[in-house]
Amino acid sequence: MKKFFQEIKADIKFKSAGPGQKLTDSAGEKAPREKPQQPALRQPRQGPTDEAQMAAAAALARLEQKQPRARGPTSQDSIRNQVRKELRAEATVSGGPELPGTKEVPEPKEEGSTHLAVPGVYFTCPITGATLRRDQRDAHIKEAILSHFSTDPVAASIMKIHTFNRDRDRVKLGVDTIAKYLDNIHLHPEEEKYRKIKLQNKVFQERINCLEGTHEFFEAIGFQRMLLPVPDQEDLEEFYVLSEGALAQPQSLERHKEQLLGAEPVRAKLDRQRRVFRPSPLASQFDLPGDFFNLTAEEIKREQRLRADAVERLSVLRTKAMREREEQRELRKYTYTLLRIRLPDGCLLQGTFYARERLSSLYEFVREALQNDWLPFELLASGGQKLLEEENLALNECGLVPSALLTFSWDAAVLEDIKAAGAEPNSSILKPELLAAIEKLS
Secondary structure: HHHHHHHHHHHHHHOOOOOOOOOOOOOOOOOOOOOOOOOOOOOOOOOOOOHHHHHHHHHHHHHHOOOOOOOOOOOOOHHHHHHHHHHHHHHHHHHOOOOOOOOOOOOOOOOOOOOOOOOOEEOOOOOOOOEEEEHHHHHHHHHHHHHHHOOHHHHHHHHHHHHOOOOOHHHHHHHHHHHHHHHHHHHHOOHHHHHEOOOHHHHHHHOOOOOOHHHHHHHHHOOEEEEEEEEEEEEEEEEEEOOOHHHHHHHHHHHHHHHHHHHHOOOOOOOOOOOOEEOOOOOOOOOEEHHHHOOOHHHHHHHHHHHHHHHHHOOOOHHHHHHHHHHHHOOOOOOOEEEEHHHHHOOOEEEEHHHHHHHHHHHHHHHHOOOOOOOOOOEOHHHOOOOOOOOOOOOHHHOOOOOEEEEEEEEEHHHHHHOOOOOOOOOEOHHHHHHHEEEOOO
């Protein structure tokens, strides 16, 4: 820093000396504007005087006092506070931050590209069988459930209760209360009080009225709305009253109750998009669309919860086990994964999976494509690591995200039997209909 000030002062002093002059010119003549043919020799700079050096040192000392070096946080509390500030700032800017220390996500390709490994992530509606994009799922399923009222109002109302209401605890409480009403009718068919449900009852309002689809269910199984007098009250109250026809069929009420208790939310099923490719040197190359990387609102909230947990990890030293657990959390940020299985003949079987699905789902997917699906086999990850079906780990826990190439291998006993029979162990093992639709990987 001192040398810097010294050079500045010497340069200012040199420039303030005025334009240069030839030695042959008189003192009164001005120097010509044209550049001389031979460049004039530059005179050596004079070093700064002692006074200048002392002034520069004093200025440097004042500068260091005014701008002290920034010091990092020295306590765990200050570290946590600093990290929280950074997390809030990132959340404000991006709206969907990633975990600290995350790996760089491969840049997703545009869905219009002709070289994508798969066009996108798609789903199948269990009611209509339609193929849907991720952003079409909820609207299509709701429309399908509402249209089902014209054919089976009981089933449609049950699906509406379990699907339209997101709070599963509240749904369970409401369903159990409805089942209790129906049990009382079944156990006491002669008791008129059990055949009537007061709509303004506190329990009914808090547990049932707040759920979508419950009124449609009561009306579908034979209840009718009526205004009835109430003892010691002038105004009529609204009730659900079971009709005589429904009362005469107690088996139907019991069946509807069991259907209500055993139902699950209607969710679109992930479309595997199964494809078979010829042997290719491009087997390990995956160009994935943006669907494999974009996060929904629920997924972003989950990531933010994980980031909040990571604040504590940043303030302490981590052991090897802690680092491994953090790597596993890193892998959980993927929702989907695209897997290819290299078969003995070199052909490739490809499918889309949830990243949190179990290895048993992968084995089932492969087994469904085989001619002899009863023969035992193994799947190997990169490096020859065996993925055992009985371990039933999640795909992301095995590092199979967001894509991976696996190898199919016959069980040792099966391979011995194949060789003993004189058959070719590397022959095609897929079903004929899949081989008929084989593609070239590009």
